[in-house]
Amino acid sequence: MSRSVPGASWRKPLATTLQLGVHLGALLPLLWLFVAINQGRLGGDPVKELIHYLGMGAVRLLLLTLLVSPLAKSLHFGQLNRLRRPLGLWCFAWATLHFLTWLVLDLGLDWSLIGGELVKRTYILLGFSAWLMLLALAITSFPALLKKMGRSWKKLHGLLYIVVLLACWHFWWSVKSGWIEPAVYLGLAIILLAWRRDSVRRWLKSW
Amino acid sequence: RKPLTFTAHKPAPELILTPEPKVITHNNFYEFGTGKTDPAENSQHLKTEPWTLRVEGEVEKPATVDVWKLMNEIGLEERIYRMRCVEAWSMVIPWVGFELGKFLQRFAPTSRARYVAFETLYDPEQMPGQRNRYVGGGVDYPYVEGLRMDEAMHPLTILSVGLYGKTLPPQNGAPIRLVVPWKYGFKGIKSIVKIKLVERMPPTSWNKLAPQEYGFYANVNPAVDHPRWSQASERFIGPGGLFSVKRQPTLPFNGYGEEVAGLYSGMNLKKFY
Structure with a gap:
């Protein structure tokens, strides 16, 4: 596997x-x-801060995950790819905590409110879809499954390209004011996807 | 913060106060940053003494008021009000202040005065959010707010100079701020330097930034959702830790409907949100 010199x-x-x-x-x-x-x-009522902090962490981990492959390739440093799985799983963990904080601390597990918000607020639906995809990737992240699933594993895990765009879009629409910060993250996501455009193109064709 | 002399009222039994440390560390005051703890951290150097307030426009007796003198001379009273933020959290705060309406009478409003326009201090040297668009959340400064004349004259509307018996800390809008308990918190403009009585509806900061999300009226209304979240309920910030925060139903006009609903009779409040 390793292409190290x-x-x-x-x-x-x-x-x-x-x-x-x-x-x-x-x-x-x-x-x-x-x-x-x-x-x-964290102040008198840290719920909103907490949600934001966890969400931002998840997005940063997501961008780092996407950085690994192209970096490993251009540095001829195949061992670097070992970082992908822990980064991806930690991203899922942060995204899950982000989601749970919203469910439990913000909405107080009021299920009718949660259901309503998921349907009515597009940015929440975007974030929820991204989390569902991350969940699928986390469940299938075991090396044994990678062998078993073969090509369909690659097909499934290419969903990360969609996840990163959804996550940035979710961030953009969720902010009360100021678009600069979400724009920077979306820009980084696009740069990372462009850097590996061949893989993205191949993945798109596989569908 | 200095202790104030004021008339206290018996608090309504159903109201549980938000503890003082939470009231003064959880603030929206974008002039000092957009994070909830930013204002408490970044505003402590704000020079609030001396402070003058200019009252002008459609009044017969325009004047510049020394706010610290005013505090000693005008009769102050305590008002325990529910505070509902447009972000769907709420507090109960014991304000100290005086009725805006009685105060405005001193300047003899003319018959042409139909609205009241308020303005916050503009001082980029003291306010990092005014120096830097990113820190200030993209708001156009100075922060401006407005009320219809009858809203301003309503006895529930106060100018506050203190909370929990002492003068306001800078993060809560020292030395003088507006409190309109039946409206979302962003109407309560802070650190006011100018009040102008005008003929036409004045521009308001959040409405300029996102007109589809924040209207001029901004009355607390559980039936009209914010485009990005429900306004039907709110998280009450009371005593206790993070996990004891409870969601409670939001009341029309924040529970002050009996007193103020009449101001809006015949108006479609879904349209005039």
């Missing part, structure tokens, strides 16, 4: 270190969040 023995430990970095980088902010809430450091 023979003799470049530093690549494997570097990839392992980066992998550890991904786990720590995604976990530590969550621990900080937990402590900060308990200490009341």
